[in-house]
Amino acid sequence: MHFVRTMFTLTTLVSTILFCPIAANAEFRTDALRAKIEALDKKSGSGRLGVGLVDLTDGDSWSWRGDESFPMQSVYKLPIALAALKAVDEGRRNLDERISLGREDLSIQWSPIAREFKGEPATYTVRQLLEHALQQSDNTASDVLLRLVGGPGSVTALLRRHGIDGMRVDRPEREMQPEVLGLPPFRPEWTNEAALTAALNDLPQPAKRAALAAYLADGRDTATPKAAAHLLAKLARGELLSKPTTRIFLDILAGTRTGGSRIKAGVPEGSTVAHKTGTAMDVLGIGPAVNDAGLVTLPERRQLVVAVFVAGSDSSPAERERLIADVTRAAIEALR
Structure with missing residues (x-):
């Protein structure tokens, strides 16, 4: 019964996102919204706050x-x-399609697939890899999917063909994460969390500090808040994929298990959220990136794209997440 109820909820969410009646006179009260976001920006401490919003009822946007x-x-x-x-x-x-994964396919840092690996090749369908990558943020699943679609250049080229500028994909996780943390290029033993922790403990602070500064200035694997919101708005309108495949994408996003204290914490009771989070491991008390981007369906069936990025913040992890929730709350209040 729990599975049936869950599937009903997901199907209802997707149908609402795709087929909600259009409301008239929908717009952001920009003066009030700007004042609130400006105040919230100051709470990021040493960091930067980026926000992209789209009201799906009429396309009104704000950033x-x-x-x-x-x-x-x-x-x-x-x-x-x-x-x-x-x-x-x-x-x-x-x-x-069934994809066999061996030890050589495992990626670094957060990966339930790597954690569960028993030494023998394991098989996953493409759908399962998508669920692992989106719902659990599994780095191994993401890297395998990236390889299956032809690599980073193919992904960025697809974005450009659909008019999504300001977003780019450049590296698999196994290349990106060592650079963020100041480590040498990927080593297979780092798929073991204890080995990764030991390698990080051996790094001198100046190397970590330099890597953090370089990452925050790096243009690779970045997005503007406008681009992230634009992608999700196009997805919700059915402009990127066929209708059945759009449903599958949104179904999976509706089951995301990460980031419960971010966008989800800022919506009123009775709302639904289909979203994807992003989080970098802290470096010397700094959060290189704490993000969330999703589709919010409010109880009155108004729909809102919310994309929030917090980069380089020295506030606590809980405060960074709370900041995303507060931005979401401010956006919804500005619509009402």
Whole structure:
């Protein structure tokens, strides 16, 4: 019964996102919204706050630092998943296609697939890889999908073909994460969390500090808040994929298990959220990236895209997440 109720909720969410009646006279009260976001920006401490909003009822949009680039971290799994589902639409891939993963496929840092690996090849369908990458933010699943769609250049080219500028995918997780943390290039033993922790403990602070500064200035694997909101708005309108594949994408996003204290914490009771988070491991008390981007359906069935990026903040992890929730709350209040 729990499975049936869950599937009903997801189907209802997707149908609402795709087919909600259009409300008239929907717009952001920009003066009030700007004042609130400006105040919230100051709570990021040493960091930068970026916000992209789109009201799906009429396309009205608003942004804060909307044209600045922010490190995506796992929000970049959204365009990777888009490329995989585009390949499904075009017949180049199949959701039930079985992919065998060996030790050589495992990635660094957060990966339930790597954690559960028993030494023998394990098989996952493309659908399961999408669920792992989006719902659990599994880095191994993301890297395998990235390889299946032809690599980072193919993903960025797809974004450009659909008019999504200001977002780019450049590296698999196994290349990106060591650079963020100041480590040498990827080593297979780092798929073990204890070995990764030991390697990080051996790094001198100046190396970590230099890596953090370089990452925050790096244009690779970044998005502007406008671009992230634009992607999700196009997805919700059915402009990127076929209707059945759009449903699948949104179904998976509705089951995301991460980031309960971010966008989800800022919506009123009775709302639904389909979203993707992104988080970098803290470096010397700094959060390189704490992000969330999603589709919010309010109880009155108004729909809002919310993309929030917090880069380089020295506030506590809980405060960074609370900041995203507060931005979401302010956006919804501005609509009402």
